[in-house]
Amino acid sequence: MIRLFETLPYAHALVARQDLPIPAWLFAWGASIVLIVSFFALSAAWREPRFEDEQRRSLGVGLSRALLGMPAQIICGGVGVFLLGVAVYAGLRGTEAPDRNFAITFLFVTVWLGFPAFSVVLGNVFKPFNPWRAIGRAVGGGFEALAGQRFAHARYPERLGRWPAAIGLLAFVWLEIVYGVSGGVAVGVEPHSAAVAALVYSAYTLTMMVVFGVEEWCERGEVFSVYFGMFSRLGIFGAEGGRLQHRKPLSAAGHWATLPGSTAVVIASIATTSFDGGQEGAFKGGIERVYEWLVDGGLDRTLSLRLTNTLFIALCFAGVALVYLIGVRGMSTVKGAPPLRKLLPGFAHTLIPIAFAYLFAHYFSLFVFQEQAQFGYLLSDPLGTATTDLFGTASSGIDFKVLSSNAIWYVQVGALVVGHVIALVLAHDRATAWWGDYRDAARSQYWMLAVMVAFTCFGLYLLSDANG
Amino acid sequence: MQSNTARVLVGIGAVAAAVILLLVLKDDGGDDSTGDATTAAKAKPTGAGKGDAGQQKPAKPAVPTIVIRGGKPVGGIAEISVDEGERVRFKVRSDVAEEIHVHGYDIAKEVSAGGTVGFDFPATIEGIFEAELEHLGEQILELTVNP
Numbered sequence: 148m149i150r151l152f153e154t155l156p157y158a159h160a161l162v163a164r165q166d167l168p169i170p171a172w173l174f175a176w177g178a179s180i181v182l183i184v185s186f187f188a189l190s191a192a193w194r195e196p197r198f199e200d201e202q203r204r205s206l207g208v209g210l211s212r213a214l215l216g217m218p219a220q221i222i223c224g225g226v227g228v229f230l231l232g233v234a235v236y237a238g239l240r241g242t243e244a245p246d247r248n249f250a251i252t253f254l255f256v257t258v259w260l261g262f263p264a265f266s267v268v269l270g271n272v273f274k275p276f277n278p279w280r281a282i283g284r285a286v287g288g289g290f291e292a293l294a295g296q297r298f299a300h301a302r303y304p305e306r307l308g309r310w311p312a313a314i315g316l317l318a319f320v321w322l323e324i325v326y327g328v329s330g331g332v333a334v335g336v337e338p339h340s341a342a343v344a345a346l347v348y349s350a351y352t353l354t355m356m357v358v359f360g361v362e363e364w365c366e367r368g369e370v371f372s373v374y375f376g377m378f379s380r381l382g383i384f385g386a387e388g389g390r391l392q393h394r395k396p397l398s399a400a401g402h403w404a405t406l407p408g409s410t411a412v413v414i415a416s417i418a419t420t421s422f423d424g425g426q427e428g429a430f431k432g433g434i435e436r437v438y439e440w441l442v443d444g445g446l447d448r449t450l451s452l453r454l455t456n457t458l459f460i461a462l463c464f465a466g467v468a469l470v471y472l473i474g475v476r477g478m479s480t481v482k483g484a485p486p487l488r489k490l491l492p493g494f495a496h497t498l499i500p501i502a503f504a505y506l507f508a509h510y511f512s513l514f515v516f517q518e519q520a521q522f523g524y525l526l527s528d529p530l531g532t533a534t535t536d537l538f539g540t541a542s543s544g545i546d547f548k549v550l551s552s553n554a555i556w557y558v559q560v561g562a563l564v565v566g567h568v569i570a571l572v573l574a575h576d577r578a579t580a581w582w583g584d585y586r587d588a589a590r591s592q593y594w595m596l597a598v599m600v601a602f603t604c605f606g607l608y609l610l611s612d613a614n615g
Numbered sequence: 616m617q618s619n620t621a622r623v624l625v626g627i628g629a630v631a632a633a634v635i636l637l638l639v640l641k642d643d644g645g646d647d648s649t650g651d652a653t654t655a656a657k658a659k660p661t662g663a664g665k666g667d668a669g670q671q672k673p674a675k676p677a678v679p680t681i682v683i684r685g686g687k688p689v690g691g692i693a694e695i696s697v698d699e700g701e702r703v704r705f706k707v708r709s710d711v712a713e714e715i716h717v718h719g720y721d722i723a724k725e726v727s728a729g730g731t732v733g734f735d736f737p738a739t740i741e742g743i744f745e746a747e748l749e750h751l752g753e754q755i756l757e758l759t760v761n762p
Binding site: 163164165166167329334544547548551552553 | 718719721739740741742743744745752759761762
């Protein structure tokens, strides 16, 4: 019976319960609160920067050693490699039903949606668990021991900065929601394809680590390190030189976008979430129009749909970038403004809370539902073939009643409003640091205020029933 | 030079935004092209099967029937919207033997080729759910349960 499922397509199988759209009245309230909060922020503005200095304090030596020492690193790295192995194995050998296969929920929900949240709260926790970093360091250590010298890496071209990560992020989401097409419908990636992609990505990442060095690549090109690391900048925990550190909340974000391409990473994050939120609403008509045009033009249906969705992701990226560029351009017209090339990356970090709010609002319910599967039946029966029951939970299900629609709506609106406020705080703070006169600083922020209001209201719109 | 780059980027962005606007707005004009899924289920009062008419109590609304022809729902994906606590009732008449699976509620029923199967369950979970022909992976119903 279960064998039968393996070759069959599944439309949206992972999302068994979709969120109801936010009702119009709550959408209106949410947007109004955003505007009121924004004007309040303008009047209550401070004159000296408060978040430029991280005010780091080192935490206890014992704690640092326990959490960052070599034994912990080996254990965490081992866990990371093991779990990646389980996901790839399940993807290759397990069922093609995405909701029954460990690979899909683990890679696209537990890791992809979980780590941004863990990172904000706990710091850059992906770093020790990063399987490629662990392998890279083990291999590097082995080489050093055998050859008696360090491997000579090539110099990373500085101009590339984090562009490889930005492109990788777009590619990841493309794989997740565009690649999997069945009968002219986007159905999400299948486990086998996901496993193959994971292997291809592993080979690519390890190669880049050999060429440029493990830490160098993690800081710039490795998609997951860069992406999760970005969110960890919002939180209060960091580490340097083997010591755990406590820092002022949000303060580390301002020193994140120092490499070229960082702005593209955060824009890619907002753009991909926007695309996912709008593909069956705001962009649906446009997508169908382009798709039909391509099909009429004689293209294959699968290819047409992939091309169309690719185009719309690109348009989302361009649209988000445009709004940000308008804001920066506007700021540059205010008296005493730094040059544009400094301003452009200088306010990129103010988009990180917006990106996080988008993620949280869009995927919070999916995460709550899907983690029940992750720690229930997927843990006991990772292949989804009903051949194992490792922890006795193989027949467990998902309780979709744990969240009411009202709870989901308030979390969504709350996340976007809070993200908006934090973005305003960061932008205002940077302006006070970069403009000599606080009045000019405030004036420059009318522009960023407009940008933030646009993003937040668009985010609300995507979740509301206006996005039909 | 940097300023020129930015200007070029703004230009590209403006074109992109114009394209998006054009597509979105154009669609608003001709909404019928999106293939709105008007179905037997939407037309609740008239959509009932003849056989039921005699047994129905007058107050009870007719049960919509989703007709499957050639492995696809006739008239597109059906839509049913109820409030939490009400009952979800619909029938499926299919020309192919299939398993009909209501996701989220996780209710599955077999239907034989040419047969009809009825669903009647309480709407206890809020949200939007799909019902599929499980083996073909074809969605036949979008069930909305409002709070």
